[in-house]
Amino acid sequence: MSTQRIVFVGVGGQGNLLASNLLGQAALAAGQHVVVSEIHGMAQRGGVVESAVILGDATSPIVSNAEADVVVCFEPVEALRILNKANKDTLLITNTRPSPPFTVAIGAAAYPKPEDSVAFLRSKLGKVIAFDGQSLAEEAKNPLSLNMVMLGALFGAVELPIDVKTMKKIIRSQTKKRFAASNVQAFDLGFKAAA
Template sequence: MQCVIVGTGGQGILFASKVMGHIAMGKGQNVVGSEVHGMAQRGGSVVSHFKVGDYLSPMVKAGEADLLLAFDQNEAVRNIHFLKDGGDLVVNLYDPEAFKNERLQSYIEKHDIKVHSIEGYSILKEHMGGKFLFLNVLILGAMSGSSVESGSIEDVRKAIEELSPSRFVQDNLKVLELGYEATAH
């Protein structure tokens, strides 16, 4: 499995990568990942590459990612070229109309990309008092609810219980369920 995780600095991309790696290693699978690229400390674009399986390089080539986790809709558009035909895009939408761009929709259809969207900021405003630091776990829940190959909700829940700082465990578990429920079919 090849995955690219994108967003902006401060959205928790490293923690999401850590959770996914923890799940894979717990199953005895090989994991390689890149360091985060971009201006993480300044709120700029951040891209993390992550592979599970018999890979030597952590970098995902354009057109080969099975999964794109996008914590920001603009970063999803900038990095959609990493997805293979038939790949899955889990994306946080804050302006759904902007994502209905004709060229973007044409690209998605041409490449048979499965889009699993969640209005993360709205959910976090309503249920978490606007604590956006939980967006990463919300997206992991949406990934599990979308039934992409990266991990079941049980696997993600267990990893979060083991990896979260103790003061965030309960909130992370609540947010995980919110993301799962928002995309579960």
């Protein structure tokens, strides 16, 4: 079976690691070989958080530069920063709602306009899906469910060896009970946005 290398990138607090972990659990439940890798330590302090899910025969836990098949970005400038993982055939899915770092607040750096960022992404990649995922999380009445929106978008846009039912079952059983319904709703909204 061919290998699918999926990279998730976001900002501390956006639930990136939960998304990759749930995708990994769903892969295992679907009988697929899967390796997940995470970088811990800085997540709670507003830094960049990256994780990877590798489906298929590969055993390496990380994705090299230019070798991601799919990049899922929770924040538009992080989509730029992670672009070294992509090649021209990579599918990139990004939330367009900015989450500016404090370097911008103190005037030490400028925040590129999201439309400029997306235009650059489109100029380099054949396939870019960009939408305001945060507004869909809000529509699901759970502003913290952006990670589920982006997971849904991944399933909507990419043929994965995991069926949607299995993924939703994992979301229901592995996320906090009081958020389970809104998480699934957020997943569905993300799915539709990217399908």
